[in-house]
Amino acid sequence: MNINRKLLNPFKGDMAIWVIFIILAIISLISVYSSIGYTAIITHSTPERAFIKHLVFVLATFVGVIALSNMNYRRFATLSWFGYLLSLALLVTVLIVGASDTASGSGMNRWIEIPGIRNFQFQPSELAKIIIIVYLARLLALEKEHLHEWETFRKVLIPIFLIAGLILPDNLSTALIIGIVCFAMLRLAPINVTYWRRTLLVIILVGVIGIFAGAKLDFGPLARSSTWTSRIDNWLHFDNEELTQESMARMAVASGRFFGVGIGSTVQARLMTQAHNDLIYAIIIEETGMVGGIAVFLLFAIFYLRCIRIAWKCKGTFGSMTVAGLGTLIFLQAAIHMGVSVGALPVTGQTLPFVSSGGSAYLCMGLALGIIQSVAYDVNRSSEGTAKKQTAQAAATDTVATAEENDIAEEQQRLERKYTETENPD
Numbered sequence: 001m002n003i004n005r006k007l008l009n010p011f012k013g014d015m016a017i018w019v020i021f022i023i024l025a026i027i028s029l030i031s032v033y034s035s036i037g038y039t040a041i042i043t044h045s046t047p048e049r050a051f052i053k054h055l056v057f058v059l060a061t062f063v064g065v066i067a068l069s070n071m072n073y074r075r076f077a078t079l080s081w082f083g084y085l086l087s088l089a090l091l092v093t094v095l096i097v098g099a100s101d102t103a104s105g106s107g108m109n110r111w112i113e114i115p116g117i118r119n120f121q122f123q124p125s126e127l128a129k130i131i132i133i134v135y136l137a138r139l140l141a142l143e144k145e146h147l148h149e150w151e152t153f154r155k156v157l158i159p160i161f162l163i164a165g166l167i168l169p170d171n172l173s174t175a176l177i178i179g180i181v182c183f184a185m186l187r188l189a190p191i192n193v194t195y196w197r198r199t200l201l202v203i204i205l206v207g208v209i210g211i212f213a214g215a216k217l218d219f220g221p222l223a224r225s226s227t228w229t230s231r232i233d234n235w236l237h238f239d240n241e242e243l244t245q246e247s248m249a250r251m252a253v254a255s256g257r258f259f260g261v262g263i264g265s266t267v268q269a270r271l272m273t274q275a276h277n278d279l280i281y282a283i284i285i286e287e288t289g290m291v292g293g294i295a296v297f298l299l300f301a302i303f304y305l306r307c308i309r310i311a312w313k314c315k316g317t318f319g320s321m322t323v324a325g326l327g328t329l330i331f332l333q334a335a336i337h338m339g340v341s342v343g344a345l346p347v348t349g350q351t352l353p354f355v356s357s358g359g360s361a362y363l364c365m366g367l368a369l370g371i372i373q374s375v376a377y378d379v380n381r382s383s384e385g386t387a388k389k390q391t392a393q394a395a396a397t398d399t400v401a402t403a404e405e406n407d408i409a410e411e412q413q414r415l416e417r418k419y420t421e422t423e424n425p426d
Contacts, residue, residue: 012069013373013380014310020303021065021369024354025058027284027296032357035269035283036276050357057359061366068370073378076371077138077318083131084159090124091166110170125167125174126364129181132163133329134371136182137321140189144317147191156186157199172228173348177332179203185325235346248272249279250343252286253293260289277356278349281341296355297338304331310376313383319375326368 011018033051040050094112111121139156146152160182168175186196240247252268255261269275269283276283285293307327314320330353337352339345351358353365 010066010070012066013376014306016306017303017369017373017376020299020306021354024296024299025062028058028355028357029055030263031280031284031287031355032276034264034266034287035272035280036357038270039273039276042273053359054357054362057362061362064363064366065370065373068367069373069377071370071374073319073322073371073374074316076134076322076374077141080131080135080138083127084135084163087124087128087131087163088166091128091163094124095166095169121360123358123360125171126360127367128163128167129174129178129329130326130364130368130371132159132178133181133185133325133368134322135159136185137318137325140185140321141316141318144190147189150192150195153191153195153199171349173336173350177329177336177350181325181329181332184328185321188321188324231346235343238343245272245274245279246343246347249282249341252279252282253342256285256287256289256293258289259291260285260287263287277351277358277361278337278347279341280356281338281352284355285342293338293342300331300334300353303327307331307372310372310379313379314375315382319378323372323375326372330365330368 029051032054033047036050036054037047040047043050090112094110097112110125111123113121136156136159139159140147143152143156147156160179164175164178167178183196183200187193234246238246248268248271252266255267261267264287266275266283266286268286272279281293281296284296288295304327307323307330311320311324311327314323333350334353336345336348337350337356340348340350351361354362354369356362
């Protein structure tokens with residue numbers, strides 16, 4: 001019976017998160033199909049073929065989340081060491097032989113061509129940002145008794161700097177997201193706050209100096225500094241008359257108004273190369289209006305609150321840190337994407353989790369979700385076990401109480417019979 005129940009109920013973990021994931025997947029299929037046409041044409045494909053490719057990734061991610069949610073989350077602590085080494089190897093490889101995105105024409109070497117799979121490029125940074133969070137949670141759990149020491153704190157920082165440093169040359173926004181999430185996890189851990197503050201201050205100062213120096217000197221690892229600074233400058237001094245991806249996204253948001261132009265009636269997506277991934281939130285607002293945009297934001301907000309709840313209830317340091325880190329990563333990336341789409345932030349190139357098109361990005365976010373659900377499943381089982389134990393204890397207490405009540409009642413009846421016999425001897 002237990003085996004049959006497991007097979008009939010594959011959705012382990014937090015049911016609210018499952019519902020949110022399914023809703024976002026449906027939104028993704030509708031929005032991608034509506035907005036992928038122009039990109040499909042310039043990549044010598046068809047909208048239908050591009051949509052089917054995205055559908056395959058969504059279904060594969062769905063199956064992957066189910067499989068991961070049924071695993072014991074503690075296994076991920078051991079696997080994270082192998083994943084960390086693999087991430088380092090892939091990031092070094094992409095710096096050497098990486099391919100650029102043919103659709104966007106960005107020229108950034110962020111992808112690795114997968115032999116034998118047509119038109120599929122894997123982005124190692126997407127996997128690395130999941131792995132480093134799980135690996136950091138493992139280190140924090142192993143070293144929790146010594147985190148107040150500088151030597152231990154420095155040892156924990158090294159893996160973060162290695163991953164972020166390898167991603168930085170071609171993907172500043174992902175490196176920053178990794179840094180923000182990891183330092184948030186460190187702040188939650190029982191570390192020496194002085195070390196944390198000083199390290200953060202040094203990173204900010206070195207980062208600002210490095211970006212502006214790199215823009216002037218065109219220095220190797222910071223060769224794209226001019227691109228980063230120009231994006232900030234374009235955002236601060238936005239030109240409404242120039243036809244760019246950013247301006248078309250803002251026009252899409254403006255034309256959406258309150259209820260939108262209708263699903264499938266997008267105009268701006270017909271001219272945008274990044275409408276189906278980097279700026280898909282703008283298309284959602286164009287088609288469904290402010291109502292749809294707020295609804296998507298609320299879905300991610302509720303998702304994050306559920307992750308915080310799971311992390312809070314999890315008794316293990318590794319599990320709570322993992323869920324807190326991955327939940328923060330997903331919500332932060334979603335918030336940045338939405339901010340870019342509406343013009344509140346400079347262009348970053350971050351996708352909207354569980355919505356934007358993109359094979360490796362979608363699959364890796366599924367990996368994060370599966371790990372979260374695995375922890376949630378363990379938390380639920382622990383809660384059920386505690387509830388059953390409390391119920392058994394309460395039942396035992398009730399049994400004892402009932403026995404005591406019966407003894408008292410019998411004693412009362414005996415005394416009444418004795419009194420009656422004394423009063424009426426005949």
